[in-house]
Amino acid sequence: MGTKEKKTKIDIYKAWCKACGICVAFCPAEVLARDEAGYPYVKFPEKCINCGWCELRCPDFAITVYKKDKGLKEIDEEQKK
Amino acid sequence: MPEITKLIHKYLRHDKKFPHVWCPGCGIGIMLGALIRAIDRCGFTKDEIVLVSGIGCTGRLPVYVDFNTLHTTHGRALAFATGVKLANPKLKVIVVMGDGDAVAIGGNHFIHAARRNIDLTAIIVNNSIYGMTGGQYSPTTPYGMKTTTSSYTHIEQAFSISELAVTAGAPFVGRGTVYHAKLLDSLMEKAFMKKGFAVVEVISHCHTQFGKLNKMGSAVEMMQWQRDHAVTVEKAANMTEEELKNKFKIGVLIDKDLPIYLDEYEKIREMAKTKNK
Numbered sequence: 001m002g003t004k005e006k007k008t009k010i011d012i013y014k015a016w017c018k019a020c021g022i023c024v025a026f027c028p029a030e031v032l033a034r035d036e037a038g039y040p041y042v043k044f045p046e047k048c049i050n051c052g053w054c055e056l057r058c059p060d061f062a063i064t065v066y067k068k069d070k071g072l073k074e075i076d077e078e079q080k081k
Numbered sequence: 082m083p084e085i086t087k088l089i090h091k092y093l094r095h096d097k098k099f100p101h102v103w104c105p106g107c108g109i110g111i112m113l114g115a116l117i118r119a120i121d122r123c124g125f126t127k128d129e130i131v132l133v134s135g136i137g138c139t140g141r142l143p144v145y146v147d148f149n150t151l152h153t154t155h156g157r158a159l160a161f162a163t164g165v166k167l168a169n170p171k172l173k174v175i176v177v178m179g180d181g182d183a184v185a186i187g188g189n190h191f192i193h194a195a196r197r198n199i200d201l202t203a204i205i206v207n208n209s210i211y212g213m214t215g216g217q218y219s220p221t222t223p224y225g226m227k228t229t230t231s232s233y234t235h236i237e238q239a240f241s242i243s244e245l246a247v248t249a250g251a252p253f254v255g256r257g258t259v260y261h262a263k264l265l266d267s268l269m270e271k272a273f274m275k276k277g278f279a280v281v282e283v284i285s286h287c288h289t290q291f292g293k294l295n296k297m298g299s300a301v302e303m304m305q306w307q308r309d310h311a312v313t314v315e316k317a318a319n320m321t322e323e324e325l326k327n328k329f330k331i332g333v334l335i336d337k338d339l340p341i342y343l344d345e346y347e348k349i350r351e352m353a354k355t356k357n358k
């Protein structure tokens with residue numbers, strides 16, 4: 001773990017992103033952060049647990065997470081961030 | 082492109098203007114994602130689906146997806162949908178409405194579609210307000226909240242859409258929130274597979290109107306509110322009334338079998354045919 005190949009690839013499609021901050025606020029691993037204009041960027045890619053929640057909650061289909069071989073890890077919806 | 086997004090893009094109308102018209106962070110977009118994933122998981126083809134809406138921010142939804150779509154008048158989506166279903170029972174007819182659309186102007190259509198048990202899925206985005214027209218109160222605006230038409234405070238009691246649907250006789254009723262997006266996927270999937278009138282109430286946020294007027298903060302803060310006030314039906318079963326105060330239940334609220342309108346209608350046709358022989 002922690003090697004380069006194991007990092008999840010996260011794409012942010014800026015043309016559709018409206019900088020609402022939802023993906024950043026609810027990422028359980030604090031992978032994402034916001035720039036000065038409020039747009040998300042991937043700050044700590046190595047921390048990503050590949051849960052897929054940023055993608056599921058994005059209202060604009062603007063952030064996507066590539067699956068690692070193991071597939072999406074299930075994270076309890078009830079968990080408090 | 083990763084799988085989930087590829088799936089979403091398969092169903093979007095790319096000739097429409099994107100990003101879509103909804104405010105940054107609006108829950109309707111999250112609900113649209115769940116709707117697309119659930120339709121895909123059920124295995125319906127694009128041509129089998131008819132997506133019908135009324136008017137409102139929620140009513141804009143069918144514009145963006147590549148199904149047979151019908152953007153009707155405010156409050157009348159269920160009436161149009163009933164016609165579509167009776168004319169061609171093979172179609173899967175899904176209706177998306179706002180809270181105003183469904184239980185204010187369209188309230189009578191709603192209770193009677195449930196009572197008749199027409200084979201339709203009704204998805205209602207409940208943001209407790211008229212989003213599109215500037216934040217007027219709706220029948221789901223809670224007592225004590227502020228809207229542009231109750232600027233001191235709202236003095237009426239709110240409908241519970243789900244409880245109304247149960248009482249009106251709907252055989253399937255589920256409630257979710259846009260925060261709990263995976264639960265939403267599964268509720269929609271169950272509703273689409275249900276024979277009969279199936280309702281999914283989606284608790285969402287209109288931070289632009291309701292949130293601003295009630296100082297509830299951004300879309301993120303309103304989703305945190307959803308997270309902190311929703312309790313699954315399974316958990317609620319072991320909670321006291323005191324603990325459930327100010328909370329709302331999410332999950333499948335009712336799932337039962339009742340005679341379907343179209344099946345019964347078919348029987349009448351058969352009876353009429355034999356009688357006339």
Ligand SMILES: Cc1ncc(C[n+]2csc(CCOP(=O)(O)OP(=O)(O)O)c2C)c(N)n1
Pocket residue numbers: 136137138139140154155178179180181182183186206208210211212213214219287
């Ligand atoms: C017959 C008719 N009456 C009133 C209106 C004005 N109108 C448009 S949308 C709307 C309410 C929207 O609220 P809701 O259904 O909750 O949808 P939201 O925008 O919140 O998603 C109203 C009153 C209309 N378009 N047609």
Ligand code: SF4
Pocket residue numbers: 012016017018019020021022023024039040057058059060061062063106
């Ligand atoms: S949730 Fe989507 S629209 Fe909102 S900031 Fe993240 S990528 Fe952008």
Ligand code: SF4
Pocket residue numbers: 008010026027028029030031032047048049050051052053054055065
């Ligand atoms: S997949 Fe999960 S951990 Fe990774 S960035 Fe998205 S929300 Fe954060």
Ligand code: SF4
Pocket residue numbers: 102103104107108109138139208212213286287288289290
């Ligand atoms: S006005 Fe409210 S309901 Fe309409 S798009 Fe904006 S946030 Fe969503």
Ligand SMILES: [Mg+2]
Pocket residue numbers: 179180181206207208209210211212219
């Ligand atoms: Mg509304």
